Amino acid sequence: MICPFCGHNDTRVIDSREAKEGKTIRRRRECDKCQARFSTYEEVEIMRRQQEGESKRYEVEPITDPEEIVQMQELVNQVYIDEIILQYVRDIIQKTRNDPQILMGAGPRASLVLMKCSKARAAILGRNYVTPDDIRDLCVPTLNHRLMLKPEAELEGINVVSIINRLLDETPCPL
Numbered sequence: 018m019i020c021p022f023c024g025h026n027d028t029r030v031i032d033s034r035e036a037k038e039g040k041t042i043r044r045r046r047e048c049d050k051c052q053a054r055f056s057t058y059e060e061v062e063i064m065r066r067q068q069e070g071e072s073k074r075y076e077v078e079p080i081t082d083p084e085e086i087v088q089m090q091e092l093v094n095q096v097y098i099d100e101i102i103l104q105y106v107r108d109i110i111q112k113t114r115n116d117p118q119i120l121m122g123a124g125p126r127a128s129l130v131l132m133k134c135s136k137a138r139a140a141i142l143g144r145n146y147v148t149p150d151d152i153r154d155l156c157v158p159t160l161n162h163r164l165m166l167k168p169e170a171e172l173e174g175i176n177v178v179s180i181i182n183r184l185l186d187e188t189p190c191p192l
Contacts, residue, residue: 096136098147101191106131112184113164121165131159149190157181
């Protein structure tokens with residue numbers, strides 16, 4: 018089949034009709050020819066920069082120490098998150114698993130990451146509690162790489178961020 022990204026014939030690239038039949042669709046990053054779309058000059062330049070970087074030594078001044086990092090982690094662990102906020106996180110994550118445009122929704126670790134990031138955000142903002150806004154503001158950065166859209170949705174030009182925003186709009190916000 019012709020690769021939809023670069024136009025070359027790749028027998029491993031299949032169309033969305035075949036994907037519905039249980040086969041997987043190859044994405045741009047999986048297409049060998051797409052991976053080699055940069056010039057040979059760029060490739061040599063990338064190697065040159067990598068080699069020079071390995072030979073250069075940079076002086077880096079520490080901005081903290083391990084004890085301070087542990088203190089910050091303990092501070093974040095003390096941030097309160099109400100049961101209703103935990104249920105809100107669960108509801109959002111559950112919607113990613115049941116959405117008709119999402120092939121693979123967020124897993125259990127996504128719930129944990131969203132919770133922990135929200136607690137950290139609250140601490141950074143000087144609060145000892147999580148609000149629904151903390152959850153909403155962190156949904157895109159914590160979920161956008163964890164969701165896989167169905168090929169039909171991708172072909173329609175739908176992106177993960179728009180789906181996350183729609184799911185947030187559809188999920189009743191507590192408080």
